[in-house]
Amino acid sequence: MKPTIYDVAEKAGVSIATVSKVINNRGKISEKTKKKVFEVMKQLDYQPSVVASALTGKRTQTIGLLIPDIANPYFAEVAKSLEKSAQKYGLGIVMCSTDSDSQKEADYISLLLRKQVDGLIIASDIQNMNLIEAVIKKGIPIVLFSVDNPSLYVNVVTVDDYKGGYQATEHLIQKEHKDIAIIVEKNKDSSKYRFQGYMDALKHHHLEIKQDFIKYAHSDISESRKVVDELLSMKNKPTAIFACNDLLATGVIQEARKHNLHIPIELSVVGFDNTILAEISDPGLTTVAQPIEEMAKYSIDLLVDEIEQKSTKRQRIMLLPELIIRESTTVFK
Amino acid sequence: MKPTIYDVAEKAGVSIATVSKVINNRGKISEKTKKKVFEVMKQLDYQPSVVASALTGKRTQTIGLLIPDIANPYFAEVAKSLEKSAQKYGLGIVMCSTDSDSQKEADYISLLLRKQVDGLIIASDIQNMNLIEAVIKKGIPIVLFSVDNPSLYVNVVTVDDYKGGYQATEHLIQKEHKDIAIIVEKNKDSSKYRFQGYMDALKHHHLEIKQDFIKYAHSDISESRKVVDELLSMKNKPTAIFACNDLLATGVIQEARKHNLHIPIELSVVGFDNTILAEISDPGLTTVAQPIEEMAKYSIDLLVDEIEQKSTKRQRIMLLPELIIRESTTVFK
């Protein structure tokens, strides 16, 4: 049998209360007994039970992570960074891919609640706001990662999507492009801000906004290729395309190749997120990078602070994106 | 406060034992009180505490997943499929990226043990065998996913890597290639079997095995490109390359482009794993697919059976890989 605190107490010749105290480093315990207890713990290979400890009101040392799809490279990267930060606190992460499905979202939230996770990181667009509000009401700390919802009083960590969209577009403008199209990801809040940045960049530089150049697609290669095909089939086709994420941008590159358009000479393209797709894409994809590691660190720190009730105030942290210039963009002549 | 079983019992006018029984559907309870109890549970929005239930010897409804790196598309896909199967059983998955680092592996295993996870799925090459043996000794069910270790008495689910390597190579041979190089992933057990399959395919078809055509690289684009550069710089260069995973294959495609070699006309390439990289690669990458979903299903089923002690025997399930033919391979003339 797994040794319990009783075994340790008995073998060390002290009470379980004492053992508990040395484990948690509480109260006054003489160096001598402390040493003795540690010794016995080692001998017995004793590991305190998180379960039992959680039952007495302590933490479960587990947090839940809600994401749409772990197989999406962006979210995989997010999960990885969050995990890295969480590990420093000895927190385990329960991964919950919702598929943006409200039933799965509900199921997972219910599971997490029954498990009494210490907190939640939500990185997927919320399907059912009532559910989240209920969680907040129960006092479970929450951090929204890269999603925002002004109506919720919670910690939020995002990248400045508006500025990212602006930067991407301005980069193309500086390369003397005037006919810049955009592919917006459907049903995605962050994409709206990126789009807004695109619009404003054009406006500020007094460039005409062409409705035909604004396309919408779900985050899917073939949908992307479809709208790119439309774009490239126009008599006055764009000389540059800003895709609101790297997957969409990959579709642009593929379709351009099919149309025998050289990238970046005949068509420049910018993506968003700086995922592995941007790296391995050929030519390398110019894209807007989110400081994911840093965002993850802030998220975990905020969550832990709230869990440990070190802070009662909620924060909204917005970090700056960074344009990563690769080979998919150049001056238009 | 969160309602407890006492609140439900009181409000329903029964004992907590009765409530417990209806929750777990045990013993004989009259339909009438059953109904009454369910009613009250709904009213109170009562959710049984997994923590308390786990303390009384039941399950924690959590399993641990050890993988090297969730940001690697193959493992992300694995995690996704496992999660999908686990969800059907109401199991949460704690994600543990070990980075193939033995310290992290040890830390995570210790955390999982303290959390009393119901079982473990190991999808990363084991760093410290003693640790795993200790886990087994404690009676924690384990399934090895896509890794094998003959010395352990545990459930194993893998793909037939040998056959996959054989198929990939034979596919190229059938396309009349005679000079087929291979890039083997370093420090990876599964890669050895794939390599073995390559060797045997060449032998069986009476093709010469050229030592110069056998290259090793870590799973990394630039390492791959480096060895491909060597290959393509040879006077008698290969007409086809089998890369032991899709990332390495992506490196092949990029470097071939740099050498102005047309794929597949001048160089055919085959990958392994059928990740998103193979899909988005341009041209589409012919690759060997692992039946990940099915493997995941078997893994979870085996694990659950062992957890519930339905079966005391361990199994080794080896599924067949499937060659997915895309545009990166063609007949050599």
Add this chain to the structure above:
DNA sequence: ATGAAAGCGCTAACAG
């Protein structure tokens, strides 16, 4: 500085 004892929320005999 240390220990006795009362829970935490639930399960599982065992009685009735």
Add this chain to the structure above:
DNA sequence: CTGTTAGCGCTTTCAT
């Protein structure tokens, strides 16, 4: 069919 009760392993007063 339903209830009583003794834990599960740990934390936390409150005494000593």
